[in-house]
Every structure is written in structure tokens, then in C-alpha cells.
Amino acid sequence: MIIGMPTLLFLLTTICGAATVYFSFILFHKYKQPFLLSYLLYLVFIFIFNIYSFWGQYFWESVLQFETNVNFRVNLWKMFIPFLSLPLLMLSSFMYIKTCREIVKKKTSLRFTLFYFIVQFFCFIILGILFNKQKVFSGIVEFEAGAFFFWLFIGFDMFWGLFAVYQIFRYRKSELMNERHYRLATGFAWLNLFVYCTFYLVFCITLFFPEFELVAIVFSFAADLPVLLFLFVFLGRNSLFYNVDLENNQREFEKFHISKREREIIEFIYNGKKNKEISSELNISLQTVKDHIYNIFQKTGVKNRVQLTNLFRDEQEKSVF
Numbered sequence: 001m002i003i004g005m006p007t008l009l010f011l012l013t014t015i016c017g018a019a020t021v022y023f024s025f026i027l028f029h030k031y032k033q034p035f036l037l038s039y040l041l042y043l044v045f046i047f048i049f050n051i052y053s054f055w056g057q058y059f060w061e062s063v064l065q066f067e068t069n070v071n072f073r074v075n076l077w078k079m080f081i082p083f084l085s086l087p088l089l090m091l092s093s094f095m096y097i098k099t100c101r102e103i104v105k106k107k108t109s110l111r112f113t114l115f116y117f118i119v120q121f122f123c124f125i126i127l128g129i130l131f132n133k134q135k136v137f138s139g140i141v142e143f144e145a146g147a148f149f150f151w152l153f154i155g156f157d158m159f160w161g162l163f164a165v166y167q168i169f170r171y172r173k174s175e176l177m178n179e180r181h182y183r184l185a186t187g188f189a190w191l192n193l194f195v196y197c198t199f200y201l202v203f204c205i206t207l208f209f210p211e212f213e214l215v216a217i218v219f220s221f222a223a224d225l226p227v228l229l230f231l232f233v234f235l236g237r238n239s240l241f242y243n244v245d246l247e248n249n250q251r252e253f254e255k256f257h258i259s260k261r262e263r264e265i266i267e268f269i270y271n272g273k274k275n276k277e278i279s280s281e282l283n284i285s286l287q288t289v290k291d292h293i294y295n296i297f298q299k300t301g302v303k304n305r306v307q308l309t310n311l312f313r314d315e316q317e318k319s320v321f
Contacts, residue, residue: 009214013054016222017047023228031235035102038095043224045092050221052085086156090120093160100164103185104171154200161196165189179264179282184234191230199223252312256299265292269305270312 024043028036094116098108168189172182199219206216253263261282268278275293279286302308 009217013218013221014051016218016225017050020222020224020228021047023225023232027228027231027235033102035099036231038099038102042092042095042099045088045095046224047221049085049088049092052088054217054220086124089156090117090124093157093164097160097164097167100167100189101171103188104168105181106167106171154203158196158200161192165192165196187230187234188227191227195223195226258296258299262292262296262299265289266296266308266312269293270309 020043021040024036024040028040094113097116101108168185172185172189202212202216202219206213252258258266264282265278268281273281275286275289279289282289296308297303300308300311302311
């Protein structure tokens with residue numbers, strides 16, 4: 001039996017989308033970082049959104065084909081189908097913003113969360129009212145209505161996507177960020193900008209060259225694979241460093257008056273790094289590393305690395321990802 005093109009395309013896009021979710025789950029399961037959980041949820045929502053947007057609409061169009069005697073109502077319903085996917089896009093955009101904030105060690109406040117969903121709720125209601133009164137769709141052809149939703153989704157996703165990446169560039173030099181965190185956040189931000197630009201470029205090309213539409217559909221499901229590859233490579237090379245996060249020990253750092261450089265030293269010690277390795281990683285002399293460790297011991301009252309690790313372990317074990 002020969003598999004039809006729609007079926008083959010459905011299988012290909014589903015495999016690509018499922019692969020992004022699976023690889024993201026592997027990353028989170030291995031490293032247990034908050035931003036990886038948010039990124040996983042983002043990919044889940046965007047995968048469901050893509051499935052519904054492309055194949056849900058295709059399914060409903062097939063179902064509604066028999067109502068050829070009421071073309072206007074059928075066409076109006078076809079235009080309403082993409083509108084129902086907006087909540088999924090809202091959820092995915094929020095999780096993407098949360099991911100970008102957490103990768104630079106910034107929490108998403110309850111105030112911002114409420115503001116975001118209240119604004120999106122009212123936008124959704126307004127669009128629903130406009131649709132119901134047919135102010136947008138009255139007297140226009142199906143292609144124009146489809147183009148309206150296309151550019152609506154593009155504009156919505158672009159605005160919040162750029163806003164999310166801006167969070168990284170804004171906070172990547174905060175005092176909680178060391179050199180490795182900075183490189184991770186910067187690489188993640190620039191790679192996502194590249195993916196975003198490529199994604200929109202491909203979709204704009206399809207407006208003038210419809211034959212590239214299949215490429216655009218596949219790309220929308222597989223666009224995040226390069227970002228996941230970057231995370232696998234970076235975290236794989238720095239697994240000992242980044243598998244432990246001492247952010248929850250902020251109170252202890254303040255209590256003992258631990259400086260930013262001393263925090264980095266403590267994190268390296270916590271992850272089993274030797275003095276020479278710390279010296280190489282931070283590009284400082286071996287004697288400077290020893291001086292920092294001596295000062296840390298004096299401030300915390302411990303006598304060795306084991307006691308220092310145990311001092312921060314209790315708070316670390318309380319962290320919930």
C-alpha cells in the first residue's frame with residue numbers, strides 16, 4: 001500500500017515534534033534544572049499547538065466538505081478553527097518567557113504571571129467578539145481570513161518570543177551569573193534568535209512560493225532541535241559544573257558575607273573540582289584560588305571541603321524542581 005503525501009507528512013512532523021519533547025525530557029531528567037522543566041513544558045504546548053493548527057484544521061476541513069450547500073457557514077467555521085488554538089500559543093509563550101528568565105536565575109513573579117494571563121484573556125475575548133460579529137470576516141474571502149489569522153499568530157509569537165529573549169540579554173550579567181552561566185545563557189539567546197529569524201523567513205517565503213509550504217510545516221515542528229543539540233553539548237561538557245545549583249543557598253551566602261567570586265569557588269568545590277581545575281576554569285592563579293578557599297573557610301568556620309559541602313547540602317536538598 002502506497003502512503004499518501006498527507007499521511008507521510010503527518011508522520012514526519014509528528015516524529016520531529018515528539019523528538020523535541022523527548023530530548024527535552026531527557027535533559028530535564030538528567031540535570032534537574034528549573035529552566036529545563038519550563039522549556040520542556042514550552043515544547044509540549046508548542047507541539048500540541050502545531051498539531052492542532054496544521055492537522056486539526058486539515059481534519060475539520062475534511063469533515064466539513066460534505067456541507068457544500070452552505071459554503072459561507074462552512075468557510076466561517078474553518079476560519080474559527082485556528083482561533084481555538086490561541087490559548088495553546090498563550091501557554092507556550094508564557095513557558096518560553098519563564099524559561100528565558102530562569103536560565104539567568106530570575107524567577108517569574110506572581111504579579112507578572114497575573115498580568116500576562118489577564119492581558120491575554122482580554123485579547124482572546126476581544127478577538128472572539130470581533131469574530132462573532134463578523135467585523136473581521138464579513139465580506140472577505142477565505143484566503144484573506146486565513147491570512148489574517150496567519151499574521152495574527154506570527155505577530156503574537158514574535159512579540160512574546162523577542163520579549164523572552166530580551167530577558168536573557170537584560171539579566172545575563174547579574175551577580176548570580178558566573179562565566180559558565182553567562183556562556184550558556186548567551187548561546188541559548190543567540191541560537192533562539194537565529195531559529196526565530198529562520199522560522200519567520202521560511203514562512204514568509206511560502207507566501208510568494210507556495211511550493212515551499214511543506215518545508216515550512218516540517219520546520220515548524222523541528223525548529224527547536226538545534227537548541228536542544230546546543231544544550232546537550234554544553235551541559236554534557238559541563239555536567240559536573242551545572243548539575244548542581246546553589247542558588248537556594250542565597251541566605252547562607254549573605255549570612256557569611258560570601259563574595260561573587262567566592263560563590264563560584266564554592267560551586268566548583270561542591271562539584272568536586274580540584275584547585276588546579278578551578279584555577280584553569282576561572283583563569284586565575286593557583287595561589288589566588290587557595291587564598292579564596294582560605295577566606296571561605298574563615299568566614300564559614302569550616303576546616304575542610306567536606307564540612308563546606310555539608311554546610312550547604314541541607315538547603316540544596318530542599319530545592320524542588
